[in-house]
Amino acid sequence: MRKKIIAGNWKMNVKPSETATLVKEVVEATKSFTNVEVVCCTPAIDIPAAVAAAAGTHVGIGAENAHWEEKGAFTGEISTGMLVDAGAKYVIIGHSERRQYFGETDETVNKRARAVISAGLTAIVCVGETLEEREAGKLVEVIERQMNVGLKDVTPADCERLVIAYEPVWAIGTGKTATPDQAQEVHALIRATLAKLVGADVAETVRIQYGGSMKPGNAAELLAKKDIDGGLIGGAALKAADFAGIVAAGN
Ligand code: PGA
Secondary structure, three states: OOOEEEEEEOOOOOOHHHHHHHHHHHHHHHOOOOOEEEEEEOOHHHHHHHHHHHOOOOEEEEEOOOEOOOOOOOOOOOEHHHHHHHOOOEEEEOOHHHHHHOOOOHHHHHHHHHHHHHOOOEEEEEEOOOHHHHHOOOHHHHHHHHHHHHOOOOOOHHHHHEEEEEOOHHHOOOOOOOOHHHHHHHHHHHHHHHHHHHOHHHHHHOEEEEEOOOOHHHHHHHHOOOOOOEEEEOHHHHOHHHHHHHHHHHO
């Protein structure tokens, strides 16, 4: 049985001074849902406050990106060692906003994901097609490429620290959600593609989250699907009650 994992992706939305309050609200609102792994991925500058607020609780803290080099002349970047030192446990890698606005490629996703896993952190690797790609019949091709290149040289043992997030780009922040059947179809494709890389038995153990306008009102039907093992939550992660509603649906 794969334990469901619900992770908030705060994006560029919460200030350091606001962080402890939101984390404590999330802790309080989700503490009875013990069947779910609960994570808040925050802006890097919020991580120390988030880690302090979550200390000793069931909530894990993550980052939204990390560089692949350990240290050096990479102005503006953050290393996995810094995140470990600050107490983060998870890192989102290859979010579509990074791909769209900051030049992230499948190759850099691969470097970042391997660095994150090597550092003992859990990588939440995002994949997903744009509307144009879906409408052009390129869904399978795009997902397979993002998986095969993005997870190149990730070993079966590494998969203990790997989560994949399927986020159709057309569903992110748009209010449009993939139907449960549409999402399940792609989740099954992701698991089958992963099976070719690391073996079917290991692929069965890896959690695949859905992301894209997930809310308390649609989470249960998505999370009921066989290969949907959690959610990566943007907008609804900024209100503890909404986030907890999604966690409850996964419990
Ligand atoms: P959304 O964002 O829930 O606001 O659609 C999801 C994400 O981008 O991770």
